Amino acid sequence: xxxxxxxxxxxxxxxxxxxxxxxxxxxxxxxxxxxxxxxxxxxxxxxxxxxxxxxxxxxxxxxxxxxxxxxxxxxxxxxxxxxxxxxxxxxxxxxxxxxxxxxxxxxxxxxxxxxxxxxxxxxxxxxxxxxxxxxxxxxxxxxxxxxxxxxxxxxxxxxxxxxxxxxxxxxxxxxxxxxxxxxx
Numbered sequence: 001x002x003x004x005x006x007x008x009x010x011x012x013x014x015x016x017x018x019x020x021x022x023x024x025x026x027x028x029x030x031x032x033x034x035x036x037x038x039x040x041x042x043x044x045x046x047x048x049x050x051x052x053x054x055x056x057x058x059x060x061x062x063x064x065x066x067x068x069x070x071x072x073x074x075x076x077x078x079x080x081x082x083x084x085x086x087x088x089x090x091x092x093x094x095x096x097x098x099x100x101x102x103x104x105x106x107x108x109x110x111x112x113x114x115x116x117x118x119x120x121x122x123x124x125x126x127x128x129x130x131x132x133x134x135x136x137x138x139x140x141x142x143x144x145x146x147x148x149x150x151x152x153x154x155x156x157x158x159x160x161x162x163x164x165x166x167x168x169x170x171x172x173x174x175x176x177x178x179x180x181x182x183x184x
Contacts (some may be wrong), residue, residue, distance in 0.1 A: 005021075006019075
């Protein structure tokens with residue numbers, strides 16, 4: 001359909017490319033209007049497209065304001081619930097809410113108070129898990145060295161390479177895979 005098809009879409013299905021298409025259609029109509037010879041037809045077409053764009057904007061604005069209002073109500077409800085839970089936990093009246101949503105009260109005398117951010121703890125745990133995985137790999141290799149498996153594998157691999165150089169590539173690869181599977 002070309003750029004004009006963007007004007008026929010629902011406002012909630014528009015993409016950034018559709019917005020650019022609508023802009024180019026309206027701009028083209030403005031240029032035709034300025035040219036003059038088809039003045040009544042161009043004016044009617046431009047007027048229709050501008051009305052359609054305004055309707056789309058109205059639909060988007062009303063939808064976003066409804067969503068914003070729902071989010072405000074949900075936020076207020078959660079705040080009330082949080083204050084009730086704090087009051088129930090403390091056994092006293094709710095504390096004044098002079099704190100912002102991203103602030104936290106910490107008792108500096110508490111030996112169990114948080115000393116690191118959540119992201120720092122995640123990073124340390126991830127690094128620990130990586131080091132654990134590396135340790136397991138090294139322990140397995142050490143176990144293989146102790147049992148002599150790795151030196152046997154190397155000897156057998158060298159034998160297979162010698163055999164592979166003597167035969168064709170396709171059959172040596174298959175035989176190598178079969179011997180490796182048998183060993184495993």
